[in-house]
Amino acid sequence: MIRISLDLMGGDFGPEVVIPGAAKALDRHPDITFIMYGQKDRCETVLAKYPKLREKSVFHECDVAISMDEKPSQALRRGRYISSMWRSIEAVKTGDADVVVSAGNTGALMAMAKFCLRTMANIERPAIAAIWPTLRGESIVLDVGATIGADSQQLLDFALMGGAMARALFEIERPTIGLLNVGVEEIKGQEDVKEAGRLIREANLESLEYSGFVEGDDIGKGTVDVVVTEGFSGNIALKAAEGTAKQIGAYLRAAMTRTLLARVGYIFAKGAFDLLREKLDPSKVNGGVFLGLNGIVIKSHGGANAEAFAAAIDVGYDMAKNGLTQKIENDLKKYHAKRQPPIGPEAAGATG
Numbered sequence: 001m002i003r004i005s006l007d008l009m010g011g012d013f014g015p016e017v018v019i020p021g022a023a024k025a026l027d028r029h030p031d032i033t034f035i036m037y038g039q040k041d042r043c044e045t046v047l048a049k050y051p052k053l054r055e056k057s058v059f060h061e062c063d064v065a066i067s068m069d070e071k072p073s074q075a076l077r078r079g080r081y082i083s084s085m086w087r088s089i090e091a092v093k094t095g096d097a098d099v100v101v102s103a104g105n106t107g108a109l110m111a112m113a114k115f116c117l118r119t120m121a122n123i124e125r126p127a128i129a130a131i132w133p134t135l136r137g138e139s140i141v142l143d144v145g146a147t148i149g150a151d152s153q154q155l156l157d158f159a160l161m162g163g164a165m166a167r168a169l170f171e172i173e174r175p176t177i178g179l180l181n182v183g184v185e186e187i188k189g190q191e192d193v194k195e196a197g198r199l200i201r202e203a204n205l206e207s208l209e210y211s212g213f214v215e216g217d218d219i220g221k222g223t224v225d226v227v228v229t230e231g232f233s234g235n236i237a238l239k240a241a242e243g244t245a246k247q248i249g250a251y252l253r254a255a256m257t258r259t260l261l262a263r264v265g266y267i268f269a270k271g272a273f274d275l276l277r278e279k280l281d282p283s284k285v286n287g288g289v290f291l292g293l294n295g296i297v298i299k300s301h302g303g304a305n306a307e308a309f310a311a312a313i314d315v316g317y318d319m320a321k322n323g324l325t326q327k328i329e330n331d332l333k334k335y336h337a338k339r340q341p342p343i344g345p346e347a348a349g350a351t352g
Contacts, residue, residue, distance in 0.1 A: 005097035007088040008038030009065035010104025011302045015043045021309030023050045037084040075108035089116045092295035098320040103300035117295040126292035134222030141227045145235035155196035160331045161291040162226035163208035168322035175225035178214035207331045287312035
């Protein structure tokens with residue numbers, strides 16, 4: 001059984017979306033059990049509509065809910081130990097849950113997750129990884145907003161964590177990794193990015209295949225399985241892609257209703273437009289993964305509907321089922337073991 005902890009109060013709609021989303025995910029994965037945290041009066045009424053889900057869930061009452069506009073520091077002071085967000089994360093720390101899923105305030109969720117779960121050994125900064133639809137299928141992009149800026153070593157850590165996630169999610173033995181840059185030439189870009197490329201290449205990691213620099217248009221092409229960048233540019237790329245998808249959708253709707261002939265043409269091409277709509281549907285790829293923590297944390301879009309929230313649970317299910325945390329820890333241990341200087345006779349021979 002995969003045990004999933006849910007912050008029922010997170011997001012723009014709270015339990016009215018989270019609970020139906022959980023019911024949809026349970027239909028797809030009958031081996032899930034849920035641990036739920038939220039305000040009793042609001043949650044029990046919705047949960048009563050889903051008897052099958054109720055049987056597979058344990059509900060814990062929490063009076064405090066973190067709002068979507070609270071500052072992380074304020075959320076920590078007000079909600080530590082008692083809020084639905086904190087307690088759902090804490091269930092992972094205590095081993096009662098394998099993964100936590102929340103649609104709540106991103107900054108507050110990251111702050112609480114770092115404070116409660118702590119970062120892994122040798123990881124200075126966690127990252128948020130997004131699943132990105134591409135012409136080849138799906139890729140992973142990180143960091144998309146956990147922290148602003150990253151030095152070369154942190155970018156290498158992101159590459160290791162992103163590679164482990166690709167193996168867990170896509171079941172690729174040796175995923176390809178690219179560093180997001182302003183050009184593919186080795187002489188271009190910021191010094192930290194160029195240095196990160198050198199570090200990854202020289203590390204010669206067994207768990208991933210370094211493909212060099214990639215540009216912004218390579219993300220949508222699916223040139224590599226994992227695109228590595230720092231949080232500022234990663235978040236801009238994510239928001240730009242989401243906005244472009246909405247823009248294309250609006251253009252198509254306007255074009256298809258402009259004239260009678262266009263409406264008739266739409267009827268004949270409806271199948272193709274339905275396929276395009278499905279490709280542009282954000283609910284199919286909802287669920288950012290917090291990487292670098294001692295536990296699996298999934299962030300759903302705050303405005304997600306039930307189907308989108310179910311997709312975020314799907315991501316958490318796959319990450320727990322395929323041992324994401326263990327894969328990251330193993331890759332980090334292998335990399336740092338190679339960096340250690342030789343001990344004993346080998347060291348003496350090297351300096352003699």
